[in-house]
Amino acid sequence: MTFTLTVEHKKKREEFRCFAEEELDSGDHFPQENLQKAAERGYMGYPIPVQWGGQGRDFLSYILLIEEISRVCSSTGAITAVHTSVGTFPILYYGTDQQKKRYLPGLARGELLGAFALTEAGAGSDAASLATTATAVEDGYRLNGSKLFITSGGQADIYTVFATVDREKGVKGITAFLVEKNTAGLIVGKPEKKMGLNRSHTTELQFEDLFVPKSNRLGNEGEGFKIAMSLLDGGRIGIAAQGLGMARAAIDFTVNYLKEQDLKGNKTEQGVSFVLADLACSFEAARLLVYRAAALKDSGARCSKEASMGKMFATDLAMTAATKCMDLCGLASAREESPLVRYFRDAKAPQIYEGSNQIQRIVIARQILRDY
Numbered sequence: 001m002t003f004t005l006t007v008e009h010k011k012k013r014e015e016f017r018c019f020a021e022e023e024l025d026s027g028d029h030f031p032q033e034n035l036q037k038a039a040e041r042g043y044m045g046y047p048i049p050v051q052w053g054g055q056g057r058d059f060l061s062y063i064l065l066i067e068e069i070s071r072v073c074s075s076t077g078a079i080t081a082v083h084t085s086v087g088t089f090p091i092l093y094y095g096t097d098q099q100k101k102r103y104l105p106g107l108a109r110g111e112l113l114g115a116f117a118l119t120e121a122g123a124g125s126d127a128a129s130l131a132t133t134a135t136a137v138e139d140g141y142r143l144n145g146s147k148l149f150i151t152s153g154g155q156a157d158i159y160t161v162f163a164t165v166d167r168e169k170g171v172k173g174i175t176a177f178l179v180e181k182n183t184a185g186l187i188v189g190k191p192e193k194k195m196g197l198n199r200s201h202t203t204e205l206q207f208e209d210l211f212v213p214k215s216n217r218l219g220n221e222g223e224g225f226k227i228a229m230s231l232l233d234g235g236r237i238g239i240a241a242q243g244l245g246m247a248r249a250a251i252d253f254t255v256n257y258l259k260e261q262d263l264k265g266n267k268t269e270q271g272v273s274f275v276l277a278d279l280a281c282s283f284e285a286a287r288l289l290v291y292r293a294a295a296l297k298d299s300g301a302r303c304s305k306e307a308s309m310g311k312m313f314a315t316d317l318a319m320t321a322a323t324k325c326m327d328l329c330g331l332a333s334a335r336e337e338s339p340l341v342r343y344f345r346d347a348k349a350p351q352i353y354e355g356s357n358q359i360q361r362i363v364i365a366r367q368i369l370r371d372y
Helices: 007-023 032-040 059-072 074-085 089-094 097-108 167-173 224-230 232-261 269-299 304-334 339-351 357-371
Strands: 114-117 133-137 140-151 158-164 174-180 186-188 202-213
Touching (some): 007 032, 007 059, 032 074, 059 074, 059 232, 059 269, 074 114, 074 232, 074 339, 089 097, 089 174, 089 224, 114 140, 133 158, 140 158, 158 202, 174 202, 174 224, 224 232, 232 304, 232 339, 269 304, 304 357
Antiparallel strands (some): 133 140, 140 202, 186 202
């Protein structure tokens, strides 16, 4: 076994780190400029095959990219990860040749932004209970219902939307559709006022008798739930990478701050050292979990348990690191201008989305019981 990155991966990580530190900003508006710069580097389609306009890179390299972007701007990291893992992969894995030709090149080049519309008011962790309907009509379907907490809502150009063609069929009625921006009947709500990740627009989507042609159905009728669930492993590893970036941002800031304070000889020195040591150990453990999950995905092996472990551990660590780092830096860290305030606010959402960390524990436990 090897516990170190290859020379090539180390070079890529350094490339991504330099890009994030030198090119990205961490302002308070939708990071269109950041996304444009990432697109110019080919980063918006980094793991997408070259034949479809992407860079054709391995999944681990993509995870390193999300980690480094998230260290500088977690909102940009979240948008990029959603665009790639659940905004583009559905079409790559399940799209017809016509759908791939129509959408993938634009998505891979960053000319189009992808989004994923599954969550509803009564269907969060229990996606199987979604209520949005798709009624078959001549040459297509009529969608009615609503979705909540959609990343890049109003900004995305193409949404993968899940609706049921027959609620009595349960999960076997759920079907996936590709809905383009500005389609008649698509109503986008105002961006939610959130605790953190405020540069990432999160909105409600409403569908009022929205027509989707049959050519925009993704997969067959009844395959939507399978499609959604198959994307979760990659999506969760991407969120885990966001957690790594957030945790490291908090730790790096705090180490530099404490070095400036010159704690040598101070009665609190040992206590501070213990906290930093614990955070450093947890961070390295999180990295190993996340990188292992990414490597398993690259190999084609099943990685649901490992993806959930990485997502749970890394995002919990991001929240813990932000909290403990604020403790170490004292009241100064509570000022609005302190980066730790942003790290703290941003760290909460990744513990919840793409399956809360309580759901991750269920996934892990179920797999353990199956293994035994």
